[in-house]
Amino acid sequence: MCEVEERSPVRASAGSGEREGHGAAEEEMAVEVSIVMPCLNEADTLADCIVRARRALEEHRIYGEIIVADNGSSDDSPRIAMQMGARLVRVPQRGYGGALMGGIAAARGRFVIIGDADGSYDFLEIPKFVAKLREGFDLVAGCRFPAGQGRILPGAMPFLHRWWGNPMFSFLARWWFKAPVHDVYCGLRGFTKELYLRLQQRCIGMEFATEMIIKAHFQGARITEIPITLYPDGRKSHAPHLRTFRDGWRTLRFFLMYSPRWLFLVPGMLLILLGLLGYGLALPGVTVGGVTLDAHTLLFASVAILLGYQSILFAVFTKTFAVGEGLLPDDPRLTRFIGLFSLEKGLLMGLGAFVGGVGLLVGAVYQWSLTGFGQLDYAHTMRFVIPGATLTALGFQTVLSSFFVSILRLPRQ
8 A cells, every 4th residue: 555645736837826726626637647756765866856847847838746656765755755745655565666556556647757766867858758648659668778869978877787788678678579669678758547557567676667668569559769868867875776687687587477489489499309300310320420329319309308398388378378367468379379289189199199108118118028028228129218208208298288278268257
């Protein structure tokens, strides 16, 4: 739960006097834009951010409100927010995303603009975001990088973030998810409250920003990007809250969880191809560079095939569950795949592989019996045992997986 300090509401606009005498309900309806600033000990810069946000609203006659989502500040940030006429929302859920969730939940505007309160963003640029939202865009992302015509002033972004972290994650967002952005991490952005409610965001850390971009694209939202300027952090009393490797890992983890293709499917396919190559060389006993590939190669190849098949099954499980829960959009390829491999077909294929594998194992036992259950030519018999064990395991996995996918596809209320 978030605590909202209502004793200092703000209606920052050039014509606020025209609204005097109206009821509370009409006053709330008048809010077009809610500016939400996540705040954790930002006393050095908060006042200037509020002044600029208010000026942007007043000079462009935008009826709006300024919300400071305080995330447990121990300095004068809450007092400054109240003194400057902003709505103070106390958010106990710690984290960048947690603070924004609390602030956005309290927002009364049709449009929401979020921006950090550390002085790195110029809130005088807000009218550009509002103009795009008024044009009908659902999400307007700021872009700090030259690729999107943005500008980063000297000292405004750490070297590793500027040349590796941000460009890499933005590239992955475009490649893996087809998101139309060049700066997936930019903290100055605008969106409709309606879109935000549809997204049902869950990330409470820095990955909140990337989650919004990816989910909005998945839901077919109209997204555009506008260039902005990033300024050096104005705080002097403490270091930035961002932790390079911790937050980078959390973002990568989120990307992978929302992309079963790259987390499970592609590695699984590569492992199976590697295993099949091993079988193709080891079964006939090919010699490569003076090395004869034999039973041991078959064993390694079987491990690769089993691991790869398991990985592909996890891709199917994850995608089926995510689509069913609304975390990912419907995928026609998944629908076609499941249509081709129904429960019954999966059971038949699995049982066929299982029976074939057991048949090879029985053949190996028979060969053993011919020797009076004595010593075996392992180079020969393992050519039956290893493929037999592999087919048996694959068949068993296929039978169980066919049932599991069918369970995942059951309608849920």
